[in-house]
Amino acid sequence: MLRQILRTFREAPGPISLDLLAAQLDVEPAVLDGMLAELVAMGRLTRTEGHEPVACSACNSQGFCPYVINTETVCYALA
């Protein structure tokens, strides 16, 4: 199943939500989440959060950037 996921990553034409991919693979989203985590641990995928903290010297907001729009997404891509 992990190989199927990697193949989907390589071949699919566009982005896909975790829920939709889970439906395509006929697994629960929580199970797919575990598989993705395993692939990340193996170094086959990368995981990034939409709201990465940025160290910005342009203002003095100290950790909270008032201008950042939080997309709240977690994104997996081929490593």
Next chain:
Amino acid sequence: MAGRVAAMPLVVLAGNPNAGKSTIFNALTGARQHVGNWPGKTVAVSSGTARWNGTSVTLVDLPGTYSLSAHSLEEAIARDFILEEQPDVAIIVADATNLERNLYLAVQILELGAPTALALNMMDAAEADGTAIDIHLLQRLLGIPVVPTVGSKRQGLEDLLQQAIEEAAPQPKSVDYGLEMEQAIATLQPEVARLIGPTAARYTAIKLLEGDTRVIEACSQSPAMEPLLVMARTLAEQIEAIYGDDVELLVADRRYGYVHGLAHQVVTQNRSTQHRTTTDRIDDLVAHRVLGLPIFFGLMALVFVLTANASAPFVTWVDITVNGVLAGWVTAVLTALSAPAWLLSLLVDGILAGVGGVLVFLPVLLVLYFCLAVLEDSGYMARAAFVMDRLMHLLGLHGKSFIPLVVGFGCNVPGILATRTLENRRDRLMTGLMVPLMSCAARLPIYVIFAAAFFPGHAALVVFGLYVLGIALAVLSGLLFRRTLFAKTADSLFVLELPPYRKPALHGLLTHMWRHSEEFVRKAATVILLASMVVWALLNLPVGVDDTADSLFGQAASAVAPVFAPLGFGNWEATGSLATGLVAKEVVISSMSVIYLGGDEAEEAQPVNVVDDLRTVVVGFGEAVLESIKIVVSIVPGINLVGDQSPEGDTGLSIALQRNFTPASAAAFLVFVLIYAPCVATVGALKSEYGGRWATFSIVYLTVLAWIAGFLTYRLALWLA
């Protein structure tokens, strides 16, 4: 770690995080427990004593993990404990509501060869969810005791302990890894058993084939193991040659396949397959492949209609309060104190006109950030990013670029820094060059005042159009860069985890709105204040200059102004304001306020009536609230509480602008402001992330693009007129 007490059975609890492992541990041990650290590790371990059948049992709560791959410290600790301490029983605590995911760890623990039992915890929640598990079948398939439990209610725990201690037995083989792999394991296993020992020999053989660094390191300490390691490496290479993938992936793949099949056999979902959450139903629409993008742009248009229209009465109110009432008071006080004329001019024409000219737009930002907070807190922003990403892919751009671009709408600097989340330099650079085309919040006041002054009735759509134009130009620039500066590489799919929709809490929205907006106020009190003072000084130098056109500022700006003549705004006032916008984009407005409004009213002190002024402020605020409510309600189709009057948010500056620009030149000016060279903070971010050469390229590229786009806009507007 708790030491093992002789003659007392050792039972370990293993399981996924949040499977209820600690609840069962606490229920079984009560107060007979203590918490410490694993030797030499910072990971906490709980151990305790449970009573069973009149005897004591040592219970150890292993760290919660999803796997035993030893990629993390917790995984390594759990695995090593079972292998090294060889507990009498390992109880796997599985969340029955999410059995398949939990079984992945269970299968790995079974492979370690320890006597094992499975606790199907949270059975009550699983049943309530419509999940039925065939316990007898699962027990038969796994070959271990399976006991349903509800840890929080202490149900099934006695039974669990009894079956675990009395009936658990090793179950060394569960997963079939396929012909080639099984042959390799069968070749290695006897050698492992001979050299290391029979315990977990199959498991160790698999780990050697996987190339598990911890197991190989342990084996490498003895020269006698060298032939075993060579054999494992050779066998692994043969398997990888057959499958075209590494053994670690193949093993995990087979294991997941086995678990998936197992779950399909034993789990029956009694709830309707049509059971769908509200989030699912909303996503069918807003994240739809075709409808998603129009819905996104429709929502953004609504945000700008609300922002421009609902804030308009407050813009007028702040303008009257700051530039009318407050300026009048300052003038009156300074005149009464016989303050020098230059000080009066500095305070009223420079600071109040400049800072006040920008603060007028605080209501605009408050409404904008309130709307964005609603979208963020409801969970929609994640979907917006999702559908935007579809657009990116459609145009051949890297999908993950959407994150920095969306962040860039707030401020370009964090947008550029957010490109660090992209894997390779080419993608980071390309996206970083596109980010300045995203209209940051600092450009919004310029859009709003020009749109209200020159396109009344359509101001919101003009502002929205500028945002869309910025996106379109970013996309086109991305395509241009890809065809010229950066070689095209294949895009890869990525998977997005979307949060569920939530009902935003008012307190959260207001906090969000204020935290975003207070930075704008802080900026007005620092950067814009300083810039206003500098612009005022340059407008009044050399000392004694009568006409501001002859001032240092006027002369310098006049020298460059002809460049903008083909765009319709080749005057020194507009040119000079654009130049100051390089400090921060809001400074364009403060400079225009100082240039156009400074000196208009300050010369003659008007008589001040504090009571009347306060009444004007208070009544004006009440009227603004009422007017704003009417405007918001009138957005609903079929309701019109404002008549034919369009919300304009007239200020002193907007009236001054109408005297110095035409609609065509105003449109060209707006397009130029959208595109031209970024502010110094953004240039600094570009330089620090990509180097001075690319920062310079960005300045030149954007300014040339801005001139061309401004020129075309002006010509098109003249032609249409």
